[in-house]
Amino acid sequence: DGGITQSPKYLFRKEGQNVTLSCEQNLNHDAMYWYRQDPGQGLRLIYYSQIVNDFQKGDIAEGYSVSREKKESFPLTVTSAQKNPTAFYLCASRLRGQTYGYTFGSGTRLTVV
């Protein structure tokens, strides 16, 4: 079945460490997105990519980095510069074009210990 796979489901990070969250899709979608979700807040966009080897900053990109070397993959690195990284991270994808909606992965919960 086609879908988006996020791994791991739970991730623990020590302060000062970088960690990478995986997002893989087999939907042949062009665009991929990373959102952060905190309690009581809406989803906030971190980065997005419309095509391979190109990506754009979202509203809260500071302390995060991404790459898009393959159409299927859009990993997110949470760097030590991100001051409050504990959150639920969601990856989404969609076909490129104005009329298409999102498909989401199941999320990764990151906790700083």
Place this chain on the structure above:
Amino acid sequence: KQEVTQIPAALSVPEGENLVLNCSFTDSAIYNLQWFRQDPGKGLTSLLLIQSSQREQTSGRLNASLDKSSGRSTLYIAASQPGDSATYLCAVNPTGNQFYFGTGTSLTVIP
């Protein structure tokens, strides 16, 4: 920047009741609007996607309407069931590139 508001933040209803969830947005120039369901600790499941040229979309017991001129969308759930308990999020797409999300309505259906 597009602002999306969902009212109420939480709703509790008895099983079998019909209910309406509201979503409002500040800029009426949108390409489409999408409703999602989120269970605790899970990702988002798409329920309905309405294009800007459409007035409503239906899927089973769900019906979503869109009134661009007033910046409003509603999600109607008929004959609610305990399994409908979840958080419902609406998202609008003003640029064609990304969606902006509301904070959601947490629904509890009491058996």
